[in-house]
Structure formats: C-alpha cells, structure tokens
Amino acid sequence: MTRAARDHEVIFFEEPVAGEVPAPRLDLTQEPGGVLRAVPVLPPGMDEQARLAAQRSLLDGLLAERAGQPLVAWFYTPMALGFADHLKPDVTVYDCMDELSAFRGAPPAMLEMERRLLERADLVFTGGRSLYEAKQDRHPQVHCFPSSIDTAHFGQARSGLPEPESMAGIGRPRIGFFGVIDERMDLELVAAFAALRRDWQLVMLGPVVKIDPASLPQGPNLHWLGGRSYTELPAYLAHWDLGFMPFALNESTRFISPTKTPEFLAAGLPVLSTPVVDVVRDYGEAGLVEIVTSAAELAEQAERLLRQKRAPFLARVDARLAENSWDLTWERMQALIQAEAAAFSHQAGRPAAGILPAVAEATGVAHV
Structure with missing residues (x-):
C-alpha cells in the first residue's frame, strides 16, 4: 500500500x-x-x-x-x-x-x-x-x-545493527522466529527442539493470538519476547544465527506462502522450515531453505547450517531475491x-x- x-x-x-x-x-x-x-x-x-x-x-x-x-x-x-x-x-x-x-x-x-x-x-x-x-x-x-521482499529494509541486518536490549543476556547460538503466534505454530515441535538442544536459545517474537498463552512451552532456552514493530525487526535478525519457521501442517497452513521466508534470507540468515508446500516449492527445492520434519532432523540440519560458510549461500540468496x-x-x-x-x-x-x-x-x- x-x-x-x-x-x-x-x-x-x-x-x-x-x-x-x-x-x-x-x-x-x-x-x-x-x-x-x-x-x-x-x-x-x-x-x-x-x-x-x-x-x-x-x-x-x-x-x-x-x-x-x-x-x-x-x-x-x-x-x-x-x-x-x-x-x-x-x-x-x-x-x-x-x-x-x-x-x-x-x-x-x-x-x-x-x-x-x-x-x-x-x-x-x-x-x-x-x-x-x-x-x-x-x-x-x-x-x-x-x-x-523489501530487501533494503531486511538487508540492514547484515550491517551490524546494535543488539536490542531485550536480548541482552541471551546466549548463542540463537535461533529465531518472528510472526503471529497462533494455531499455525507447531508448539510440540518447538518444545521438543528446545528440550533436545538446551544449549541453543530459541527467540520467539510476535503477539499470541487465538491460542492460550499458557499453552506456550516454557524452558530456560525458550524466550517469548512478544510483538515488535516492522522497523525493529532487522536489529533482532542481525543478532540471530538461524531463522526458524515451525509451522504446523494443518488446514490453516495449507495455502500459506510466508512473507518471512525471503525476509529471513534478505537478512542473511539460513532458514529451517517445516514442509509448508509453498516454502518447499519456492525455496526448499532451490536449496535456499532447509526443510525438516522432526526435532531430531531440525537439530541435525541446524548443526550443519551453523558450520557452513555464508558467502556462497548469500550469493545464491541475493541472486534469487534480485528477481523479486x-x-x-x-x-x-x-x-x-x-x-x-x-x-x-x-x-x-x-x-x-x-x-x-x-x-x-x-x-x-x-x-x-
């Protein structure tokens, strides 16, 4: 608009x-x-x-x-x-x-x-x-x-923005999500992943809508920080190590094409996602997003992404984002x-x- x-x-x-x-x-x-x-x-x-x-x-x-x-x-x-x-x-x-x-x-x-x-x-x-x-x-x-994608906006995350105060004291590596937290999120997957790798920090940004906040899994490495403005998002992504899209596979996600997929990529973050159809077809098959189906697979692929060299990945990302x-x-x-x-x-x-x-x-x- x-x-x-x-x-x-x-x-x-x-x-x-x-x-x-x-x-x-x-x-x-x-x-x-x-x-x-x-x-x-x-x-x-x-x-x-x-x-x-x-x-x-x-x-x-x-x-x-x-x-x-x-x-x-x-x-x-x-x-x-x-x-x-x-x-x-x-x-x-x-x-x-x-x-x-x-x-x-x-x-x-x-x-x-x-x-x-x-x-x-x-x-x-x-x-x-x-x-x-x-x-x-x-x-x-x-x-x-x-x-x-607004590449310039999310690309700010690659330029070393100051760390938001609300993440002070949260250790690394940080695996982050941003978006509305509702029935589209696989909370069981989030809980299992957090329990499997307690040395990794999961940072979750977004308002809780249509579900009971008490249903959110809790743990020392789970950080539910609430909603943030569009303007603030690049500063958070600048201090994450991976992007995380734990969508449940249900009727509400059957037709979604998450805007956050290219936004994560523009910020320079490797991304892990459950197999949402449009994410698989538009980004998974191109090798730009890692598709996972379980907490164990999520942990395994996250380990690999944390070790990979970013330069070749970012070159492929930027070539793709230039098309849109x-x-x-x-x-x-x-x-x-x-x-x-x-x-x-x-x-x-x-x-x-x-x-x-x-x-x-x-x-x-x-x-x-």
Whole structure:
C-alpha cells in the first residue's frame, strides 16, 4: 500500500475498535509511507447489524469527499462486503493473502461472502502458488503474486545493527522466529527442539493470538519476547544465527506462502522450515531453505547450517531475491488495475483515468 501511495491516494480502512464514544467516529492518521489510515471507533454494546451500518456510514462519509474521482475498492477479506457491498468502484480487487475460512474462529459466512466477492471482483491476486491453484478456476482474472521482499529494509541486518536490549543476556547460538503466534505454530515441535538442544536459545517474537498463552512451552532456552514493530525487526535478525519457521501442517497452513521466508534470507540468515508446500516449492527445492520434519532432523540440519560458510549461500540468496521485490510486485499489479480501469472507462463512455487516486481497503490486516 505504501508503494501504491506514491502515485495514488490510498485509504486503508481498518476493522473497528471499541471506544467510550457517544457515537461512531472515524479516526484518521496520515502514516509516514503516505497511506491514510482510517479506524472506525464504535460505542460498546452495538449488535452486528448496527456495527455494519456504522462502518458503512463512516466509509460513505469518507468517500463522499472524493466523489467523482476514480475509485479502486481493494479487499483483503470477503467479510468487508458486509459494509462495502454497495460501492460501485471503477475496479474491484480481491487480494487473497490467505485461505481465511480455514483459520480458527473464521465466521461461518466467510465462504459465502467469498463467493460473492469473486462474483463482483475484476481482479483476484493470490499471495502464493497454492492459493493461486485453489482459486484459478473460480475467476477469469486470477494472478499469482507470491510473498515478496523489501530487501533494503531486511538487508540492514547484515550491517551490524546494535543488539536490542531485550536480548541482552541471551546466549548463542540463537535461533529465531518472528510472526503471529497462533494455531499455525507447531508448539510440540518447538518444545521438543528446545528440550533436545538446551544449549541453543530459541527467540520467539510476535503477539499470541487465538491460542492460550499458557499453552506456550516454557524452558530456560525458550524466550517469548512478544510483538515488535516492522522497523525493529532487522536489529533482532542481525543478532540471530538461524531463522526458524515451525509451522504446523494443518488446514490453516495449507495455502500459506510466508512473507518471512525471503525476509529471513534478505537478512542473511539460513532458514529451517517445516514442509509448508509453498516454502518447499519456492525455496526448499532451490536449496535456499532447509526443510525438516522432526526435532531430531531440525537439530541435525541446524548443526550443519551453523558450520557452513555464508558467502556462497548469500550469493545464491541475493541472486534469487534480485528477481523479486515489492516494487516489481506493485508495478505488475498497477498495470493490471490500469488496464481494468481503462476498460471500465471505455464501457462508461468517458475518458480513461490517468491515475487512480483513491484506493478503499475494506478490512484490517495484522503485521508484526
């Protein structure tokens, strides 16, 4: 979205939060990257229909100020149709980053809402090959955009950033994970690995969501440090020895293409991962990520990676990462959007818009 904001006005309309307010309001924040962040603040105690009506009204008020301008409606979740299905944009994009219906606590209506969104979408972007294969027969314009990378941001980890205070006193080697900690993590594998190699330190960054924090395995070499901002991540990765992606193999991980895979690699870290399909196909088969299936195999391969020379590995990593970036991804997405906008303008009998200055993003998305 920050790349889109270089050329367009981008409004990121998030999920609502509860607040002690007499009536629904919209909090607007101009983010440093140029995105206008819009957060609905709703009084407590509203039922679902009232919440949806309030969000619809707030969205309409925001877009009324931009009436007559070209509009792209960009959805990250089908559930946003509950308050945004009345919009009549020039282009509708469904950016399908995950199979959300497979996540714990997914609304029962998710599949029906997705069917409706696919019917009205002009373009469908998928966040990985498995998702693309699952959606390609459901829409004529499905395009695969696997997780990309801000190489410069994560590459800072290679330049000797100061060590974060929260890791002071944690020994080496350090094997790290960052991301949301939820039902997608194989906690049994984490516990078994920590118990097998008590001389190695496992550093786990990220908020605990949808699972009981008490269920997290504990031990002297397990360090659950909580969430950190995107800006802080390179400093942590700079002081780890290996990256670790202990994903459980279940319905919620069947279609994932973890963004953290190229982020670890850009930071210069060798990576170990359980056999998530897209990780295996995109990185494991290329020899850039070590695929493991047990704590014993994890320990064995970690030993090997800790001993290997980094220079040849980093040369292969950099050659691969040079093929992809969020800049290139946005350029390709923008070309598709502009083609759809031109077609819409032609059908409507008006000049094609040179730019699309408003992108209404009708959902919230979590980043660690």
